[in-house]
Amino acid sequence: MKFARGALLASLAAFPAFGLMATNASASADKPVIALSNAYYGNTWRHQMVEAFEASAKQAKAAGKIADYVILNGDGSVAQQNSQLAELILKGVDAIAVDAASETAINGIIQKACAAGIKVVTFDSVASAPCNYQLNFDFKGYKQEEADWVFKKLGGKGNVIQVRGVKGSAPDNDMFNAQAEALKKYPDVKVVATVYGQATASVAQSAIANVLPSLPHVDAVLGQGGSDDFGIAQAFDQFGGAYKDKPPIIEGGGSTDFMKWWAGKSASGYATISMNTTPGIGGAAFWLSLALVKGAEAPKLMIMPVATVTQDNLKEFADLPSGMIVSPSYSDDWVAKNLLGKK
Numbered sequence: 001m002k003f004a005r006g007a008l009l010a011s012l013a014a015f016p017a018f019g020l021m022a023t024n025a026s027a028s029a030d031k032p033v034i035a036l037s038n039a040y041y042g043n044t045w046r047h048q049m050v051e052a053f054e055a056s057a058k059q060a061k062a063a064g065k066i067a068d069y070v071i072l073n074g075d076g077s078v079a080q081q082n083s084q085l086a087e088l089i090l091k092g093v094d095a096i097a098v099d100a101a102s103e104t105a106i107n108g109i110i111q112k113a114c115a116a117g118i119k120v121v122t123f124d125s126v127a128s129a130p131c132n133y134q135l136n137f138d139f140k141g142y143k144q145e146e147a148d149w150v151f152k153k154l155g156g157k158g159n160v161i162q163v164r165g166v167k168g169s170a171p172d173n174d175m176f177n178a179q180a181e182a183l184k185k186y187p188d189v190k191v192v193a194t195v196y197g198q199a200t201a202s203v204a205q206s207a208i209a210n211v212l213p214s215l216p217h218v219d220a221v222l223g224q225g226g227s228d229d230f231g232i233a234q235a236f237d238q239f240g241g242a243y244k245d246k247p248p249i250i251e252g253g254g255s256t257d258f259m260k261w262w263a264g265k266s267a268s269g270y271a272t273i274s275m276n277t278t279p280g281i282g283g284a285a286f287w288l289s290l291a292l293v294k295g296a297e298a299p300k301l302m303i304m305p306v307a308t309v310t311q312d313n314l315k316e317f318a319d320l321p322s323g324m325i326v327s328p329s330y331s332d333d334w335v336a337k338n339l340l341g342k343k
Contacts, residue, residue, distance in 0.1 A: 031067035032094035032293045034060075034286060039081045039101035039125065040166055041073040043200040044255065045226035045279050045325050046099070049124070052282035052329060053097065060290060060332075069286075076166065078105040085109040088118075095119040095289035097282075100127040103170040119292040123285040124277065125169040133292065134301045135285055135339070137277045139174035140181075142306045143224075146275045147182035150220050150249050153271070157188035158219030160248075161211070163197040163204055163232060165224035171277070175224050192216060199226025201234070201255070208235035218248045225253025225276045227325065233261045252276070254307055254326040256317065263318035266311070274309040276326060284330035288339060291332070302339045 036053050040046055050071060057069035070093060074080040081101045086109060088096050096113060100106055100122050107129040113120050114131035123135035150160075162179060165172040183189060193211045197204030204223070212218070212235065221232050229252050236243040236250075247265065252258050252274020262272060281304050292298060307326045309317055317326055 031064070032290065033068045033070065033091070034066055034289050034293070035070040035072070035088045035091075035093045035096045036099075036282070036286070037072050037074070037081060037084045037088065037096055038099045039074045039078075040076040040099070040169075042076065042198060043166075043226045044323060045199055045277075046073075048279035048325050048327065049099065049282035052280045052327075053286050054282075055329070056283040056286040056332075060286070066290065074101065076101060076168075078102050078168075081106055082109050085113060089113050089116050092116075093118060094293045095121065097285040097289050098122045098127065098132070100125045100170070102168055103128050103173075119289060121285055121289050121292070123281055125166070125171050133288070133298060135281065135288060135304065136301065137171070137281075137304050137306060139171050139277070140178040142275050143175040143178035144182045146251055146273060147179045147222055148185075149273045150222065150251060151182065151186045151189055153249055154189065154219055156186050159190050159192045159216055160220045160222055161208065161215075161218055162191055162194045163207065163221060163223045163228055164194065165197065165199045165226065165228070167196055167198070172224065179222050192218065197223065197228040197231065199224055199228050199253075201227040201229075201231035201257070204228035204231030205235045205238075206231075208232055209238065212236075212239050217242065220249040221251065223251045223253050225255075225325075227253065227255040227257065229253040229258040229274070230255045230261060233258060252309060254278075254309070256320040256324040256326065257322050259309065259314065259317045259320065259326070260322070263314055266314065271311050274307075274326070276307050278304065278307050278327035279325050280327040280329045284335055284339070287330065287332040287335040291335060291340060296340050298340055 060066045072084040078101045110129035120132040122132050126134045126136050192215050195207035223229050232250050236247045249272050254276025
């Protein structure tokens with residue numbers, strides 16, 4: 001799915017890594033309190049996701065649709081998110097949108113939240129508790145499609161590095177497995193290294209830089225998004241040598257810094273593809289949570305679109321501000337028509 005430049009979120013906002021973004025939560029039937037429990041806050045994608053949630057929450061509060069909202073950001077650990085969720089249950093919030101630390105390890109506390117009458121929506125990194133609603137991406141589908149594109153561009157043979165995402169998360173497992181499935185069709189494509197980039201430019205750059213000196217020539221890199229693409233590109237630029245004039249095919253993950261880098265290389269014939277999950281899902285998760293509290297019916301599993309940038313539409317994104325992930329915003333109307341309208 002391709003998005004117009006004008007639909008992108010404006011910029012990143014600075015949030016504390018942990019703690020409450022709103023206080024004095026006091027729920028009522030007419031004026032609910034909607035909470036976000038975000039397990040991990042360490043990359044651009046998560047920052048932008050939280051911004052999208054808060055922007056929607058502020059809009060709803062200004063319109064008198066909610067009493068308040070709460071945002072809790074974590075360090076990526078299951079223990080801290082379990083603590084967050086227990087705190088939110090005690091506060092008596094009406095709904096919790098959860099970007100989960102684990103697909104299974106927080107199911108117990110989610111079940112307790114549901115038993116307390118709280119609507120729970122897990123999204124992006126989902127949990128598998130039976131009572132929760134899942135707002136997900138087709139990680140396997142789009143990652144396999146993107147890997148197929150890269151392998152065909154290689155002519156079906158070459159050396160690749162796999163850069164994994166946030167350790168322990170459901171998206172990391174889904175995307176890694178999707179790439180593994182795609183690799184089965186190309187026996188002459190060899191994985192020469194697998195590293196964790198934590199969906200973060202600086203971590204991905206360091207991880208690639210550490211392994212490059214010991215590897216044969218690398219023809220392509222499979223990433224997972226969240227700005228790891230730009231970190232990967234920087235690592236090869238820094239390494240230099242044969243990569244200076246001919247960098248490997250790097251899977252784009254939607255970072256605007258990568259778009260600028262890609263556009264600069266295009267003049268010499270460089271081509272790739274970028275497909276990414278959209279951090280605007282934070283806004284969609286807010287509006288969905290509110291709709292459920294208000295009595296809306298929804299399927300237990302809902303799928304969000306991904307953003308795609310190719311050589312054909314690269315110019316639309318190459319001059320966007322740095323430090324962003326390509327994403328539209330999602331309104332309450334969009335949720336009503338595209339999620340609730342697909343029961």
